[in-house]
Every structure is written in structure tokens, then in C-alpha cells.
Amino acid sequence: MGWSQVSPTRWERPLNGMEEYFVFIGNITAALYDGRQQYTVCSKVKVDLNLPNPGSALRNAWKQVRYEEPDIATTLEEGKKVYEVLDETGIEKWLESTFIVDPTRDGEELYRLGRKTKPATLYYLPKSSELxxxxxxxxxxxVGMIMWWDRFFRALTNPKTDITFGDEHVRLAPALDDxxxxxxxxxxxxxxxxxALFMEYITKLxxxxxxxxxxxxxxxxCQAMEHVFDAETTAAIINACKARGITVSSAIHAAYIGILxxxxxxxxxxxxxxxxxxxxxxxxxxAPYSGTAAANYYIPLPFSIELPATFSEITTVLNKYYRTTIKDNxxxxxxxxYFTRVLEQFVKTPVYQGAxxxxxxxxSSLGIVESHLQRSYGNTVVVKDWKLACDVILGMTGFHFYTFHDKLRFVYQFNEAYQAPADIKMYLEDIERILKEELLGSADV
Known part of the structure; x- marks a missing residue:
């Protein structure tokens, strides 16, 4: 399934099961909703930039990261991922179409529009000082998104002036399967x-x-509602989880099951x-795959628990699940x-599409953002905020959580036609209440 050269300037590799799944679901929703795709990834950073000409510098960094991280410039065709080695004229055309300066919108407005089918695109929003x-x-x-921003800001603060495209294909990331x-x-x-692993999931639906x-x-x-804890409460929750020998992910996931x-x-x-x-x-x-940014290097694995169950019972089961599922298996x-290929093949069946x-x-837990992304890069960049969301068009909603600047952050992604923002806000507030009551002894902490 590795990359192969099919012409002097074109490289291809087959999509693996997870990639094919995202392409298939995305194509279905794009056909129904004017090009908008379920699961499109959108990441926003709010920054202070100390640059004399930020637009030009950002554009050059985008070009440099294409050279260093060429997967970000791959395109998708039927059953395969494609990378084209471009000459300087082609690179300029790519920059014109994929680096956009939008002086009127902020990041939230851009996200709500829903992304149309197109290659990876970087937006600079000077009105809100966001990328x-x-x-x-x-x-x-x-996680790749977090790593990618780190690579981008390193390119921004250490620009190269002698990039010659043509050999970057050696850095194309292989599929996780390979x-x-x-x-x-x-x-x-x-x-x-x-x-059997797939049936463990599907038979319990x-x-x-x-x-x-x-x-x-x-x-x-689309909307990605954010709920941010203060630093004091975040520290208290983390310490309480450590004292109980459970992961923060287990506690948050259990609290979410509580609101369900x-x-x-x-x-x-x-x-x-x-x-x-x-x-x-x-x-x-x-290495180097442990640090590859533009790639899908994760796996979804089934989890199931009978209800009703207490917060303590659920956290105990989830803690073992998160800590030992791969270690013990x-x-x-x-x-x-092979598991993701079974998943991909199933979603194409009438049984799945009619369910x-x-x-x-x-x-999904993204952990500690600073594990991969610095808060500042020299005197050039200060990263004031970071956010991740996926478009929800016709499919599951998303609940991401992570810490950044010592604050626990929830991001709930949903579609306003399906669920009311007031209800999502209530759910997130209730998750916080459950965590405080169960871990800290009071919802007023």
C-alpha cells in the first residue's frame, strides 16, 4: 500500500480503511449538502504576531511546510491519495488557491459556514488575529493538527529562502497499516x-x-461550542483523578455518559x-512516524457498558479500558x-445506510496541547488559544476535550438544525457539575 511513482511528477498510494471511511462519508454528505463534508477537520489558533508583513510571512511558511510536510498538500481521488510535485508556477497557483486572507470573518464565523470540497486550506483572519x-x-x-501547527510556527520563525521542490515526496507519510x-x-x-472486534461493536447497537x-x-x-474551566478547577480535577488512580479522560467520559x-x-x-x-x-x-503531523495515526475501538451505572462504576471500567485495551491486547x-477495512466496507452496505x-x-481526548505545541516561538509568535472541531453535517456529533494554558477545555461539535445551542450548553455545564460533585465533593468548587 506504500507510495509509488506513477509519472515523473505524480505519487499515489491506496487509501487505508479509515481514510476510505472518511472519504466515503464525506462524499455522501457533500452530494447532499452542496459540498459540505461530515468530519472535515478545522483547527483555529489565536496568535500575537510580531512580524512586519504577516501576510507575506504566513504565505511563505505555508509554502515551506508543504515542502517539509507534503501530506498536507495531498488530494483524494477514487480509492487513493495523490501528491503532485509542482514547478514554481504550479506552487504559486497552489498558494493562490489555498492561502486565503479573509479580512471580514473570525474563526467561528468561518467554521459555521461549513467547508466545501477542496484541498487543505490555510486562512489568515487579521480582524481577529486568528489562523x-x-x-x-x-x-x-x-493530534496531527496540534503537531502541524508546531511545524508551521517553526517554519514561520525559521524561514528558508532556498526551497527547491522536487524531492519532498520522500517525506510523504505511509499509511498506518503499512x-x-x-x-x-x-x-x-x-x-x-x-x-470479531468489529462485531463486538456492531452487535451492541x-x-x-x-x-x-x-x-x-x-x-x-455547524457549531463548535467551547466550555473552558478555570485553572484552579482544572488543577483540582487533575489532582483528584491522580489521587483515585484514574485518568482524566475516564472521568470526563464517565461524566458525559452521566448526562446521556x-x-x-x-x-x-x-x-x-x-x-x-x-x-x-x-x-x-x-521515529519519524511518531512525530508525523499530517496523517491519521489513531484507531477507534469499541466500548460498551450496561446502564444504569454510577459514576464510580463507569470510571473504573473506562480507566481499565483506556489504560489496558492495547497493552493487554x-x-x-x-x-x-483489517479492522478498519471491515468498518469501511460495512458503512457502504444498505444495512448501515438504512440504520x-x-x-x-x-x-475524543487530545491530551495536553503543550505536549506538541509551544505557547510561544521566540519573539515572533505567541499562541494565545487553540481549538479543534470537525464539521457535523449528517452524522455523529463530536465531543473533544484537552488542556491548554493549564485550563481544561471542552469542544462540542453539532449541527444547529439537529440540536439547540441552549441544550448543548446545558449538557456541558452538567458535565462540569458532575465532575465537581464526584471528584471534588461540591459543584460550587
Whole structure:
């Protein structure tokens, strides 16, 4: 499945299962909603820039990162990812179409518009001093977005003036399947284990869900509602989790399941929570792949628990799930590619396409942003804020959480036609209340 040269200037590789999944779902929603794609990744940074000509410097850094991180400039065709080596004229045309200075909008306005089908695009929004990167999820994942901004700001503060395009293809990232050795045909045993893992998820659906109009009304605008804790409360929650021997991810995920139970759609299956949760695999990869930015190097794995259950019971199960799922089952890495291929093939079936759309959120922890992104880069850049969201057009909502500047942050991505912003705000406030009551002893802390 590796990259192969098919002409003097063109490189291709087949999409793996996860990439094909994102392309397929994106194409369905694009066809229905004027090019807008489910799961398109959007990342926003608010910055202070100490540059005499920021527009020109940002444009040059975008060009430099294409050379250093060429996957960000790949395009998608039927069943494959494509990279074109461009001459200087071609690079200038690419810059004109993918580096956009928008003097009128801020990042939230841009996000709500919903992204139309196009290559990865960088926006500079001088009105709000923000930068926004839009990219297809088949190109980059959430942790990759954090890493990508670090690479971009390093290029901005250490510009190269002698870039000659032509050899950057050597830095194209291989598919995760190839790195983990599951890019070829599966053995009967591997296929059996991959199918069993998938069935572990699919046979436990339908799951508990929230009230939503998804699939019943046309899509509206996307929104990514943010809920930010103060630094004192964040530190208290982290310390309380450490004292209990549980991960922060387990506590937040358990609190989210708590609000699902409280506000559940009575027509959903309120006796079981089943959902895929995401594991970043970069720590399992050797260099340079452990630091690759523009790539999908994570795996969704099924989680299920019977309800009702207490916060303590749920955190205990989730803590073991997050800490030991891969550690105790290393063959998951071996069959990863075959598992995602089974998933990709299933979503193309009439059975999947005729099934109700899940109305719970896809839960994802991005950890500590500063693990990959600095707060400042010399005297040139101060990173004041960072945010990640995925477009929700016709599919699952998203619930991301992470810490940045010592503050815990929730970002809930939804579509305003399906769920009311006031309800999402209530859910996020209730998650905070549950965490404070269960971990700190009082919702007033």
C-alpha cells in the first residue's frame, strides 16, 4: 500500500480503511449538502504576531511546510491519495488557491459556514488575529493538527529562502497499516480477529442517545461550542483523578455518559452505552512516524457498558479500558488495518445506510496541547488559544476535550438544525457539575 511513482511528477498510494471511511462519508454528505463534508477537520489558533508583513510571512511558511510536510498538500481521488510535485508556477497557483486572507470573518464565523470540497486550506483572519486550517480528515487527525501547527510556527520563525521542490515526496507519510504491518492481505486468523472486534461493536447497537433531529430535517450550520474551566478547577480535577488512580479522560467520559442518561432520548436504548473511542497510536510508532503531523495515526475501538451505572462504576471500567485495551491486547495493532477495512466496507452496505444515525457524540481526548505545541516561538509568535472541531453535517456529533494554558477545555461539535445551542450548553455545564460533585465533593468548587 506504500507510495509509488506513477509519472515523473505524480505519487499515489491506496487509501487505508479509515481514510476510505472518511472519504466515503464525506462524499455522501457533500452530494447532499452542496459540498459540505461530515468530519472535515478545522483547527483555529489565536496568535500575537510580531512580524512586519504577516501576510507575506504566513504565505511563505505555508509554502515551506508543504515542502517539509507534503501530506498536507495531498488530494483524494477514487480509492487513493495523490501528491503532485509542482514547478514554481504550479506552487504559486497552489498558494493562490489555498492561502486565503479573509479580512471580514473570525474563526467561528468561518467554521459555521461549513467547508466545501477542496484541498487543505490555510486562512489568515487579521480582524481577529486568528489562523484557521481546514483539511480533510483523510489527511490529518486531531493530534496531527496540534503537531502541524508546531511545524508551521517553526517554519514561520525559521524561514528558508532556498526551497527547491522536487524531492519532498520522500517525506510523504505511509499509511498506518503499512507501518504496523497490516497493509497486505490478512491471514484467515487475522481476518477472523478483525471481524470479531468489529462485531463486538456492531452487535451492541443501538445505544443510548440524546434528542436530535438528525436525519429528519436538512442540515444547518455547524457549531463548535467551547466550555473552558478555570485553572484552579482544572488543577483540582487533575489532582483528584491522580489521587483515585484514574485518568482524566475516564472521568470526563464517565461524566458525559452521566448526562446521556439524564437527558436521553426515551426512544433510544437507554440500557446500554456503546460507542467507538479513539486511541492515538503515535506512542507505539518509531521515529519519524511518531512525530508525523499530517496523517491519521489513531484507531477507534469499541466500548460498551450496561446502564444504569454510577459514576464510580463507569470510571473504573473506562480507566481499565483506556489504560489496558492495547497493552493487554497487542494484537490489536497487528489487525488494525483489517479492522478498519471491515468498518469501511460495512458503512457502504444498505444495512448501515438504512440504520438510525447515532445521537451520542464521538468522544475524543487530545491530551495536553503543550505536549506538541509551544505557547510561544521566540519573539515572533505567541499562541494565545487553540481549538479543534470537525464539521457535523449528517452524522455523529463530536465531543473533544484537552488542556491548554493549564485550563481544561471542552469542544462540542453539532449541527444547529439537529440540536439547540441552549441544550448543548446545558449538557456541558452538567458535565462540569458532575465532575465537581464526584471528584471534588461540591459543584460550587
Amino acid at each position: 484557521v486550517l481546514h483539511a480533510h480528515h483523510a489527511t490529518i487527525d486531531g 507501518i504496523l504491518g497490516s497493509g497486505g492481505p490478512p491471514t484467515p486468523g487475522q481476518n477472523e480477529r478483525a471481524t 443501538p445505544s443510548i442517545g440524546l434528542i436530535s433531529k438528525v436525519g429528519k430535517v436538512p442540515a444547518g450550520q 442518561s439524564k437527558y436521553a432520548d426515551p426512544e433510544s436504548n437507554t440500557t446500554r452505552y456503546t460507542s467507538p473511542s479513539e486511541f492515538n497510536l503515535r506512542s507505539h510508532l518509531e 497487542p494484537d490489536i495493532l497487528e489487525i488494525h488495518g 438510525p444515525i447515532p445521537t451520542d457524540a464521538l468522544v
